[in-house]
Structures are given as structure tokens and as C-alpha cells.
Amino acid sequence: MSVRDLEPKAMWNNFADLNAVPRPSKKEEKVIQFMVDFGKKLGLETKTDKIGNIIIKKPATPGMEDRQTIIMQSHVDMVHQKNSDKVFDFDTQGIEMKIEGDWVKAEGTTLGADNGIGVASIMAILESTDIAHPAIEAMFTVDEETGMTGAMELDPSNFTGTILLNLDTEDDDELSIGCAGGIDTNTSYVYESISTPAGSKAYRIELRGLMGGHSGMDIDQGRANANKLMNRLMYDSPVKLNIASIDGGSLRNAIPRESTVVLTIAEMDAEAFESYFEMKTEALAEEFASIEKDMKFSIAATDLPTEVVSGADTTKILQAVHATHNGVFRMSPDIEGLVETSSSLARVIVNGGKFITQSLQRSSVESTKWEVANTIKSTYELLGAEVVQSGDYPGWQPNPNSKILKTMEQLYKDMFNEAPQVKACHAGLECGILGKHLPNTDMISFGPTIRQPHSPDERVSISSVQKFWGYLIETLKNIPA
Structure with a gap:
């Protein structure tokens, strides 16, 4: 049929x-x-x-x-x-x-x-x-x-x-x-690029298989955000790393399902990093076990990039994404079960000298819509990023x-x-x-x-x-x- x-x-x-x-x-x-x-x-x-x-x-x-x-x-x-x-x-x-x-x-x-x-x-x-x-x-x-x-x-x-x-x-x-109603908050930061340090090893890390979904209707379902999970993996690393590139998420109004990162570490830290990767990804899988049945992290050695983000800016990028609110911001006090205000970190890109994020804030109350939007804005202004808020609708x-x-x-x-x-x-x-x-x-x-x-x-x-x-x-x- x-x-x-x-x-x-x-x-x-x-x-x-x-x-x-x-x-x-x-x-x-x-x-x-x-x-x-x-x-x-x-x-x-x-x-x-x-x-x-x-x-x-x-x-x-x-x-x-x-x-x-x-x-x-x-x-x-x-x-x-x-x-x-x-x-x-x-x-x-x-x-x-x-x-x-x-x-x-x-x-x-x-x-x-x-x-x-x-x-x-x-x-x-x-x-x-x-x-x-x-x-x-x-x-x-x-x-x-x-x-x-x-x-x-x-x-x-x-x-x-x-x-x-x-x-x-x-x-x-x-x-x-x-x-x-909603508003888009888009940020752009010009980071310092440096030549890849001698004695480095590069990895390509991929996250696939998340549920994703509508960043408004599904925001209260506890689903994993690929941008936030990949950032947690890097943020908690016990060894120093430099980001070469990030490509996470796709559309402004969809919960991110996938993320790909290329990063470098000192070659002498390879064994420690790979051991950490196994431990951390298992912990993340366990954290979301009841929701994300098909979550899959993968890691593979890849060609060494000629340039990476400096150590200082790698730290700033990881801290900014870590501090970005994602998910329910406030439940409605008037309508039972209704999400009043939320934010979804839809896109994270590091490439070509720029660190870019796109996020969408939603609220049925105008004042809290701007409260969460400005919370995101402040995070990136502290970094020194350019912040543009647009597409405001009631x-x-x-x-x-x-x-x-x-x-x-x-x-x-x-x-x-x-x-x-x-x-x-x-x-x-x-x-x-x-x-x-x-x-x-x-x-x-x-x-x-x-x-x-x-x-x-x-x-x-x-x-x-x-x-x-x-x-x-x-x-x-x-x-x-």
C-alpha cells in the first residue's frame, strides 16, 4: 500500500x-x-x-x-x-x-x-x-x-x-x-589561531544517534543536546587539548543530534586521553540511558591540522559553551505542565578563525523571554564575542x-x-x-x-x-x- x-x-x-x-x-x-x-x-x-x-x-x-x-x-x-x-x-x-x-x-x-x-x-x-x-x-x-x-x-x-x-x-x-514567542541569539568570536604544536596527535571525535526533535515542544523531555555533550567531553579532559574544528547541530529550531570535533593533544598524552574518552562517554551514555538509546561516540586518529585554536581561546570557548543555558528556564506558574521559558543551543561552529553559536530562546511571557535571551547574550559578551539578537516574535x-x-x-x-x-x-x-x-x-x-x-x-x-x-x-x- x-x-x-x-x-x-x-x-x-x-x-x-x-x-x-x-x-x-x-x-x-x-x-x-x-x-x-x-x-x-x-x-x-x-x-x-x-x-x-x-x-x-x-x-x-x-x-x-x-x-x-x-x-x-x-x-x-x-x-x-x-x-x-x-x-x-x-x-x-x-x-x-x-x-x-x-x-x-x-x-x-x-x-x-x-x-x-x-x-x-x-x-x-x-x-x-x-x-x-x-x-x-x-x-x-x-x-x-x-x-x-x-x-x-x-x-x-x-x-x-x-x-x-x-x-x-x-x-x-x-x-x-x-x-x-521567540528570539534568536547569534554570536561570533574571532579566536587566535596558532601553528599546531610539535609532538601533537590529532583525533576526530563524532557524536551521532541522538533523538533530537523540536526545540520547543520537546525541550522538556530531557533529551541530550549534542553541542553540550561534546563540550562536556572536552571541558572535563584531564589532558591539555587544542580545538581544531567543531561542527555541531544544524537548524536553529531543532535539538542538535550530531556533533563532530577535530582536536589535538600532546602525543605523550594519547593513552591517557583515550582511556578518559572511554570512561567519559560511558558515563554520558549511562546518564542518558533511559532516553538516548542510540547515542554513539566514536574516536579515530586523523591527519594533523596545520593550525589549531590557541590554548587560551580553547579554554574560553569551552567555558562559554559550558556556561550557556540549555533547556527549560522556567515552568509556567499559571498553566500546569507548560514550559514557560527555554533556550536551545542549536549550533556550535569553530572553523576558519571564528567561533560561532546559534541559539533560540522561547517564552510565553515577554519579560522572561528577554531574561533568558540576555542571560545567553551576557555569557558571550563576557567572552568578547559579537552578539546579534534577531527574529523577535510575540x-x-x-x-x-x-x-x-x-x-x-x-x-x-x-x-x-x-x-x-x-x-x-x-x-x-x-x-x-x-x-x-x-x-x-x-x-x-x-x-x-x-x-x-x-x-x-x-x-x-x-x-x-x-x-x-x-x-x-x-x-x-x-x-x-
């Missing part, structure tokens, strides 16, 4: 068509054209705004003309992550999908269910001839994953809808009514009195004989930004069950998609006047 044979066929076929189109964040030209062609082929009013967001409008079906106009919204870009041994070009290739039990997955890459399932669902509604719905303004935003640029630069004059359905939540029993303040929430809560109870979980999430949904552009719009977010987004282990539940689809259709029928 292929993905196209799954039910509901209309949604899965649109998802397969979408996943055949390369759609990296900031390189959405192909998927923008794909969506424009889709809307025009249906004979629907279709346009793009100046940033590239696609708007497709469909009139209400007969008998639904008196209902409120709704905005259905999802983003067209996807996170690009792949396993290190997977040969794949996200700029030119479509996603290779497979079915395993109740899950749809990809072959060694991210799947793009985040937020492709939402996009495909809206497409299926737009092309439907037998689904009752009010007037629809479909909003497909660009560049959600690397800065929410599409939402930031949205032209609100294209919309009249008073209810917004965001299809980007990743648990099928959850209705999201709030989310975290959170979405929960509204427990939302009318669409009340409608969808009751509908969920009627359909599934249980109450949904009404939550705020620790991720950067676009609703916070969209609410600034569309201040009189009642917003809610929901979706099917997706696991391990932003990692090559991303998967979406087939049965959950069926549940979500039925709920979506009933929601459209029950939009109030």
Missing part, C-alpha cells in the same frame, strides 16, 4: 503531491507556484502577497452563506533534517515516504507532516464538492520555520474572516489557544473565553465522548503574529498526532489523521453565524 491509498484519499493525495515539491524555508519559489497553480486550476480567486504568502478564496456552499467567514491557515515550508548517512538534496528532491504500521514516515529525512498535513487538508477542502463549509479564505504562509517571515510580513487587507483555524498542532486531542496570549473554542470543545465531546485538552504550547505558532495583524479574529489551533517533528524520525499517525479529518469537517459545518 502507498500513501496515496490511505483514507481520506483526498487529503493524502494532496500531501503526496505537496511532498513531491521541494519546499525549503526561504526557498519556497517552487511550492508557491505549485499552490498558485492549484488554486487557479480550481477556478478560485488566487493571489500572493509581497512576501510570497498564498491566498485562495472559496465561497460558502449552499445554505452556509450566513455563517462567519473563516481563515484556514498552514505554512508551506518544512524543516530540513536528514541522517548523516542519507544522500539527499532537499533543494531538488521530493520526500520519500513509507508506511510502518499506523505511521507514515520518510526515508532518512524529515517528513514534512509539519505543516504539510495542514496544507493538504486545506487543499482537500478547497477542491471538495460535497463538504459543507462557510466562505473560506485559505492562508498559506511561507518561511515559518526560520523566522515566521510570512506571518510577520502578512498583508491583512487580503482577509475579512473573523475566525482563524490554524492546523499546526501536533496532538489530536488538543486544542491550542496560546503559544510561545507569543499568543490564551483566551479561555474564545467562542470558537467553546464550539469546538462541545463538538469534540459529542464526537469522541471525552473532553479535549485545552492548552497553550511551547512552540512558535504563527497565531501570535497573525493576531497582531488581525486583532479582531478569534483563533484556535488543532491538528493530527505528529511525533519527532524537525528530525528524521518525524512521523504522523494514520488513524489520527482520519480522526482529525472527521473533526475538521464537522467543525466547518458548525461554524456559527
Whole structure:
């Protein structure tokens, strides 16, 4: 069976068509054209705004003309992550999908269910001839994953809808009514390079196989951060070492799964260092044994580099990374179980004379967002690094009195004989930004069950998609006047 044979066929076929189109964040030209062609082929009013967001409008079906106009919204870009041994070009290739039990997955890459399932669902509604719905303004935003640029630069004059359905939540029993804001903190430090000392030996150390995941939704799961673990290995070394290069992590909004380091030590210290490596990596594996089942450190002698970071700057780099807060910063005192504020050290690079870090801070409270961001900033300013903070976007303040929430809560109870979980999430949904552009719009977010987004282990539940689809259709029928 292929993905196209799954039910509901209309949604899965649109998802397969979408996943055949390369759609990296900031390189959405192909998927923008794909969506424009889709809307025009249906004979629907279709346009793009100046940033590239696609708007497709469909009139209400007969008998639904008196209902409120709704905005259905999802983003067209996807996170690009792949396993290190997977040969794949996200700029030119479509996603290779497979079915395993109740899950749809990809072959060694991210799947793009985040937020492709939402996009495909809206497409299926737009092309439907037998689904009752009010007037629809479909909003497909660009560049959600690397800065929410599409939402930031949205032209609100294209919309009249008073209810917004965001299809980007990743648990099928959850209705999201709030989310975290965020900011990127990027640092750069010019280190002193020296000629590799005589009598040195070089090692290439690799860390692979960590779970990774979404740096907001999964930040409280206790998963290892490859950048922090590799730094601990070097920081605690009983012998003097010099860093030659570091390449850790990949994307700003993904928990780092891999890191590679080249370092040198005095040749006479080789036996002591190799013994320490075995002891330390065993201790780290034991520390994360219940979570990181596939963690793997490897070490091998490698060619001696001509230059390394000076001893003084090697120490400064290790101290800075060691001092960088990573993980939960504060739990919400108002909403049980909600991470209020966090920081994720996404990228660590030492190469070509520069030490670079990238981290992302998130919070549903603006003041603590800046508190954790400035904690990171201060660490690197003490080092003497240049610090640039950018991409600041607001959170979405929960509204427990939302009318669409009340409608969808009751509908969920009627359909599934249980109450949904009404939550705020620790991720950067676009609703916070969209609410600034569309201040009189009642917003809610929901979706099917997706696991391990932003990692090559991303998967979406087939049965959950069926549940979500039925709920979506009933929601459209029950939009109030």
C-alpha cells in the first residue's frame, strides 16, 4: 500500500503531491507556484502577497452563506533534517515516504507532516464538492520555520474572516489557544589561531544517534543536546587539548543530534586521553540511558591540522559553551505542565578563525523571554564575542473565553465522548503574529498526532489523521453565524 491509498484519499493525495515539491524555508519559489497553480486550476480567486504568502478564496456552499467567514491557515515550508548517512538534496528532491504500521514516515529525512498535513487538508477542502463549509479564505504562509517571515510580513487587507483555524498542532486531542514567542541569539568570536604544536596527535571525535526533535515542544523531555555533550567531553579532559574544528547541530529550531570535533593533544598524552574518552562517554551514555538509546561516540586518529585554536581561546570557548543555558528556564506558574521559558543551543561552529553559536530562546511571557535571551547574550559578551539578537516574535496570549473554542470543545465531546485538552504550547505558532495583524479574529489551533517533528524520525499517525479529518469537517459545518 502507498500513501496515496490511505483514507481520506483526498487529503493524502494532496500531501503526496505537496511532498513531491521541494519546499525549503526561504526557498519556497517552487511550492508557491505549485499552490498558485492549484488554486487557479480550481477556478478560485488566487493571489500572493509581497512576501510570497498564498491566498485562495472559496465561497460558502449552499445554505452556509450566513455563517462567519473563516481563515484556514498552514505554512508551506518544512524543516530540513536528514541522517548523516542519507544522500539527499532537499533543494531538488521530493520526500520519500513509507508506511510502518499506523505511521507514515520518510526515508532518512524529515517528513514534512509539519505543516504539510495542514496544507493538504486545506487543499482537500478547497477542491471538495460535497463538504459543507462557510466562505473560506485559505492562508498559506511561507518561511515559518526560520523566522515566521510570512506571518510577520502578512498583508491583512487580503482577509475579512473573523475566525482563524490554524492546523499546526501536533496532538489530536488538543486544542491550542496560546503559544510561545521567540528570539534568536547569534554570536561570533574571532579566536587566535596558532601553528599546531610539535609532538601533537590529532583525533576526530563524532557524536551521532541522538533523538533530537523540536526545540520547543520537546525541550522538556530531557533529551541530550549534542553541542553540550561534546563540550562536556572536552571541558572535563584531564589532558591539555587544542580545538581544531567543531561542527555541531544544524537548524536553529531543532535539538542538535550530531556533533563532530577535530582536536589535538600532546602525543605523550594519547593513552591517557583515550582511556578518559572511554570512561567519559560511558558515563554520558549511562546518564542518558533511559532516553538516548542510540547515542554513539566514536574516536579515530586523523591527519594533523596545520593550525589549531590557541590554548587560551580553547579554554574560553569551552567555558562559554559550558556556561550557556540549555533547556527549560522556567515552568509556567499559571498553566500546569507548560514550559514557560527555554533556550536551545542549536549550533556550535569553530572553523576558519571564528567561533560561532546559534541559539533560540522561547517564552510565553515577554519579560522572561528577554531574561533568558540576555542571560545567553551576557555569557558571550563576557567572552568578547559579537552578539546579534534577531527574529523577535510575540507569543499568543490564551483566551479561555474564545467562542470558537467553546464550539469546538462541545463538538469534540459529542464526537469522541471525552473532553479535549485545552492548552497553550511551547512552540512558535504563527497565531501570535497573525493576531497582531488581525486583532479582531478569534483563533484556535488543532491538528493530527505528529511525533519527532524537525528530525528524521518525524512521523504522523494514520488513524489520527482520519480522526482529525472527521473533526475538521464537522467543525466547518458548525461554524456559527
